[in-house]
Amino acid sequence: MSDLTPKDPRLEQAGASDESLLAAHEKLLGRKPDDGGHYKMLPLVLLFVFSGLIFYAGTYLNHYSGNYDAAVFDENGHSASGAPAIVKLDPMVTGKKNYDLVCATCHQANGLGVAGVYPPLAGSEWVTGSEERVIRIVLHGMKGPVTVKGTTYNAAAMPVFGKVTGSGYNWSDDKIAAVLTYVRASFGNTASAITAEQVAAIHAKEGDRKEWTAEELEKIH
Amino acid sequence: MKNGFTFFLGLFLALGLAWAGIVLGSNAQLGHLAPYFDENEGKAFPERMAGIAARGQLVYQDLGCAACHTQQVRRPDFGSDKARGWGDRQSVARDYVSQAQVQLGESRIGQDLANFGARPLAVDADRLTQYLYEPHGGMPSYRFLFTERKVTGERSAKALKFATPSGFETVPTHRAEALVAYLQSLNNVYEYPEAKPVEPAPKEGEHK
Amino acid sequence: MTTVPPAAAPAEVTEIDTSARWPLLLLLGSALLWLVFSGILALVNFIQLHTPGFLADCSVFTYGRSSAMQEAAFIYGWAANAGLAVALWLLARLGGSPLRSLNWVVAGTLFWNFAITLGLIGIATGDMTSNGWLHLPSYVLPIMLVAYGTIAVPGVLAWTGRRKEMTFAAQWYAVAALFLFPWLFSVAQMLLVFAPGRGVLQAIVAGWFVQGAWTLWLAPLALAAAYYLVPKITGRVIPSYDFAQLSFWTLLFVGAWTGGRHLIGGPVPAWVATIAVVSCALLLFHYLVVAVNLRGAFCSGGSTILKFVGFGLMSYVVGGFIDAATAMRGVAAHTQFTFFSEGQSQLALQGAFSMMIYGAIYFLAPRLTGRSWPSGALIRAHYAAAVTGTVVLVLSLLVAGFVQGRDLNDAAIPFAKLAGFYRPWLLAATAGQGILLIGNLLLATHLLWLACPKAVNPAAFSPAPTMEASVS
Numbered sequence A: 001m002s003d004l005t006p007k008d009p010r011l012e013q014a015g016a017s018d019e020s021l022l023a024a025h026e027k028l029l030g031r032k033p034d035d036g037g038h039y040k041m042l043p044l045v046l047l048f049v050f051s052g053l054i055f056y057a058g059t060y061l062n063h064y065s066g067n068y069d070a071a072v073f074d075e076n077g078h079s080a081s082g083a084p085a086i087v088k089l090d091p092m093v094t095g096k097k098n099y100d101l102v103c104a105t106c107h108q109a110n111g112l113g114v115a116g117v118y119p120p121l122a123g124s125e126w127v128t129g130s131e132e133r134v135i136r137i138v139l140h141g142m143k144g145p146v147t148v149k150g151t152t153y154n155a156a157a158m159p160v161f162g163k164v165t166g167s168g169y170n171w172s173d174d175k176i177a178a179v180l181t182y183v184r185a186s187f188g189n190t191a192s193a194i195t196a197e198q199v200a201a202i203h204a205k206e207g208d209r210k211e212w213t214a215e216e217l218e219k220i221h
Numbered sequence B: 001m002k003n004g005f006t007f008f009l010g011l012f013l014a015l016g017l018a019w020a021g022i023v024l025g026s027n028a029q030l031g032h033l034a035p036y037f038d039e040n041e042g043k044a045f046p047e048r049m050a051g052i053a054a055r056g057q058l059v060y061q062d063l064g065c066a067a068c069h070t071q072q073v074r075r076p077d078f079g080s081d082k083a084r085g086w087g088d089r090q091s092v093a094r095d096y097v098s099q100a101q102v103q104l105g106e107s108r109i110g111q112d113l114a115n116f117g118a119r120p121l122a123v124d125a126d127r128l129t130q131y132l133y134e135p136h137g138g139m140p141s142y143r144f145l146f147t148e149r150k151v152t153g154e155r156s157a158k159a160l161k162f163a164t165p166s167g168f169e170t171v172p173t174h175r176a177e178a179l180v181a182y183l184q185s186l187n188n189v190y191e192y193p194e195a196k197p198v199e200p201a202p203k204e205g206e207h208k
Numbered sequence C: 001m002t003t004v005p006p007a008a009a010p011a012e013v014t015e016i017d018t019s020a021r022w023p024l025l026l027l028l029g030s031a032l033l034w035l036v037f038s039g040i041l042a043l044v045n046f047i048q049l050h051t052p053g054f055l056a057d058c059s060v061f062t063y064g065r066s067s068a069m070q071e072a073a074f075i076y077g078w079a080a081n082a083g084l085a086v087a088l089w090l091l092a093r094l095g096g097s098p099l100r101s102l103n104w105v106v107a108g109t110l111f112w113n114f115a116i117t118l119g120l121i122g123i124a125t126g127d128m129t130s131n132g133w134l135h136l137p138s139y140v141l142p143i144m145l146v147a148y149g150t151i152a153v154p155g156v157l158a159w160t161g162r163r164k165e166m167t168f169a170a171q172w173y174a175v176a177a178l179f180l181f182p183w184l185f186s187v188a189q190m191l192l193v194f195a196p197g198r199g200v201l202q203a204i205v206a207g208w209f210v211q212g213a214w215t216l217w218l219a220p221l222a223l224a225a226a227y228y229l230v231p232k233i234t235g236r237v238i239p240s241y242d243f244a245q246l247s248f249w250t251l252l253f254v255g256a257w258t259g260g261r262h263l264i265g266g267p268v269p270a271w272v273a274t275i276a277v278v279s280c281a282l283l284l285f286h287y288l289v290v291a292v293n294l295r296g297a298f299c300s301g302g303s304t305i306l307k308f309v310g311f312g313l314m315s316y317v318v319g320g321f322i323d324a325a326t327a328m329r330g331v332a333a334h335t336q337f338t339f340f341s342e343g344q345s346q347l348a349l350q351g352a353f354s355m356m357i358y359g360a361i362y363f364l365a366p367r368l369t370g371r372s373w374p375s376g377a378l379i380r381a382h383y384a385a386a387v388t389g390t391v392v393l394v395l396s397l398l399v400a401g402f403v404q405g406r407d408l409n410d411a412a413i414p415f416a417k418l419a420g421f422y423r424p425w426l427l428a429a430t431a432g433q434g435i436l437l438i439g440n441l442l443l444a445t446h447l448l449w450l451a452c453p454k455a456v457n458p459a460a461f462s463p464a465p466t467m468e469a470s471v472s
Helices: A018-029 A041-064 A091-107 A131-140 A173-184 A196-206 A214-219 B004-030 B051-062 B125-133 B174-185 C015-019 C021-050 C063-095 C102-125 C141-160 C169-194 C201-234 C241-263 C270-293 C304-327 C329-335 C339-369 C376-408 C415-451
Strands: A146-148 A151-153 B036-038 B043-045 B146-150 B168-172
Touching (some): A018 C063, A041 C270, A091 A173, A131 A214, B004 C169, B004 C270, C021 C063, C021 C102, C063 C141, C241 C304, C270 C304
């Protein structure tokens, strides 16, 4: 072993040659595991520390990883529900918005329609009456003459709004329910709301079909 | 470690595993994160910023503003972000999907800017522009974003309002205007579904 | 057992050293010039922190740009050049044969430094990116990648083509650093600069890169130097050497997972930050083993180089414990976004990396040039300046961060008043940077003096004794 005396910093002498350094350390690694059978405290302590750290790491990961969910930003919790939270549509807001965007083109903003061309929605028995009929009208459209409040309209067809073949709008059941709820509670109407489940049920029952005529609808109640 | 090939394989695996876990894993979760479409409002959030604000973000980046300012709000029980009026909710990943270069920042020598657009200083563009020229507090001034020029005809409407030698005015350059537009556009108030507070995990042995 | 017949003792300086003289001196010289430059910029930055008006109206020196320049100059200028020189020299010596393709090393060095210069000009004129440790503009990054490859390849070849079968911890660390950095760098370039990920993905990749660059590149370079210098100078084998392998692989496998360290409570999924916390804790094992292995550095017995290495080792281990402590959420809530993180970063870069590399430079330069250092006083002065500067800088930054964090979290204190409370500590930190700059100027002039052709003070190497594999 070299004895260390205060060295001149301008030239640090080596305490060992490179070859012997390599050889000595290789010898250390090459020792048989149970050489002499004596266990040193320090390496055991290190092993215990390592296992302890791994145990701590595993437990911490378990508790605070939020199920590795991309939507969990707070490590203290997990998502409130399994399904993604759906923001509820407010029918009066969405319904009005879509009505003003689309329906008002023909039925007008005040729901009175255009005389002789587009039937009114205000006080119309088709709107405030049977839910089965009005849902079908919006879902699949209507063609042919129809009598509303005593006047017959035959000039234009009601377009297809639901998610069926040939539809230019492809409105979801939610949206149809919202618009119908809005119309049935506006322009002086006071009919009940329509739910998305009702629309979905009728959509499932009728599936794809061409536009209704007034006679077919009157048979339904 | 004598066997050369195994050694290099080990090295490669060491880096590769971390890359796969952190980079690929988060890419799988966040790589295709899209704006959230709100049926009630009929538009997607976060809203894209205007072109001048997007150019302002480039100015923000090239001046290195992220060296002193963060743009991330922490949740209310982690620090005092909400109490300081910096935001009502924690910033979530979706707040940043429409930003070309995210400027999260790591240092709060200056204030957090995630919702700066809602603060009084940002509401008035002129006042904010003046602040860039003459800030108070620890912020350095950015006079090189302005030019002083002779008044030709009428004084420019954009000239800064303080005493200048007569016949001269100080006008913000386009970079200054873009930066101001960007700062005014910073506002993340929309409540995404994932931004709501989550329930704490049930304690061991307790039923929820 | 110290006396060995001179004829049988292997020479301390061989053809390995003489053939690599000028390429490695070029690397070291550029490193020290960058160190001085980054020191000047650091001093400017710290002055700007407490006196915002300083140089503020010059667009080149606005704080955002000048701090990016300082960081790039320190990491890619000083740390990369010096670390590469030390790694190449170590691998050549322990591999037993001279480095090949040294012309490529010279070309690589010139291109690397050219790219950094171009990059710094780019940052100053407004092309910087917003990613930590990767602020350099996009157009210099590919040049840097290729230049690094040409410098690193001879080192890796010195390992694969080594004369001896046996290997040593210093070689593992050096090869790991040389081999892993190009992969880290190229992936980071792709995902951050050339095809940026969407939204916060950039922040996550940036964190992975920064932590990877520290744990898989800079720390191994410093540890390679330390693992070589301690047994070489003391002449004693490393205690508990059998754990060195486990510690090495722990650092490599766990290191880059700490990437989310600064994103605790941030706009990323919770698991990213949690994995970082857990990895910082797991790394404690690595720091413990390194401390046990290299504790010989603390009994330096008058060797200045071992004093450098000892200080570096202490900074490294203490830094590791502080990292693990501040990763915990309760602590992070107070230290995040404050000068505390800057203090941790300075402890690692200045305290750990730089000090160990200074020791390596003082050891290898005489062997490269065949001359001893001209002045012992300069070495002692540099040691004093480096230690004082680092201690003052790190402690004042940590305290400033603590004060800032405590006040930030107290919403009753208006934000504008915060700076007044930590200003005195920033003044102290500025003083620390000034002292460090003086020390680095001393080292740079000393190396230039050593390499100067006119100086003649040949080194008289005494024959190196044989090391014994005693059970310690």
